[in-house]
Amino acid sequence: DAMVIQNPRYQVTQFGKPVTLSCSQTLNHNVMYWYQQKSSQAPKLLFHYYDKDFNNEADTPDNFQSRRPNTSFCFLDIRSPGLGDAAMYLCATSRETSGIAKNIQYFGAGTRLSVL
Amino acid sequence: AQSVTQLGSHVSVSEGALVLLRCNYSSSVPPYLFWYVQYPNQGLQLLLKYTSAATLVKGINGFEAEFKKSETSFHLTKPSAHMSDAAEYFCAVSEDYGGSQGNLIFGKGTKLSVKP
Numbered sequence: 001d002a003m004v005i006q007n008p009r010y011q012v013t014q015f016g017k018p019v020t021l022s023c024s025q026t027l028n029h030n031v032m033y034w035y036q037q038k039s040s041q042a043p044k045l046l047f048h049y050y051d052k053d054f055n056n057e058a059d060t061p062d063n064f065q066s067r068r069p070n071t072s073f074c075f076l077d078i079r080s081p082g083l084g085d086a087a088m089y090l091c092a093t094s095r096e097t098s099g100i101a102k103n104i105q106y107f108g109a110g111t112r113l114s115v116l
Numbered sequence: 117a118q119s120v121t122q123l124g125s126h127v128s129v130s131e132g133a134l135v136l137l138r139c140n141y142s143s144s145v146p147p148y149l150f151w152y153v154q155y156p157n158q159g160l161q162l163l164l165k166y167t168s169a170a171t172l173v174k175g176i177n178g179f180e181a182e183f184k185k186s187e188t189s190f191h192l193t194k195p196s197a198h199m200s201d202a203a204e205y206f207c208a209v210s211e212d213y214g215g216s217q218g219n220l221i222f223g224k225g226t227k228l229s230v231k232p
Contacts (some may be wrong), residue, residue, distance in 0.1 A: 006159075011127075040224035040225070042206060043160070107159030107160040107161065109157065109159045
């Protein structure tokens, strides 16, 4: 009964080779988030979608893009991965963007990205 | 600007002992406060949340936290540690802009080890 599913769990890519991480949800939530979490650090928000509206954090590098083709799916595209992009990438959902429900977020298990 | 400080990146307790994980926040407006738990190779799971109602908040798995405005703290406690509590714990804050919430800001996390 997994609610937020991330695939794959582990991804290895080469320096500069584009990679796509996938997230799907069965909660029918409006909002989907992507976080980057480096080793022993806090999760850092990259961007989020409210329905089809894309909201980028100011300090998210252009190298990171996202797509949300429908309510259930959201993708993280890294156009040219560098060694510094090796991290755990977490997808999360929430029901709303206002009220306390905004920050009751449901997380997937994450995709650990390695860059060789 | 809001921020979260978690004192102690690693806490070790014996099974059956009190668990105390410290969190201090900085916020210019009334905050919402959260504790999330992350088990190895998993995403984050909400433990409990403070939303300006009762200052003592009870969460899942026997954890609770107390909001102390005068100390700007939101420490997490559990009377008796269990081996299954071994995980990383993140404190997070978001700001209440009168019905609209800012994004979650996470602390750096505290890794809890439980010794038999």
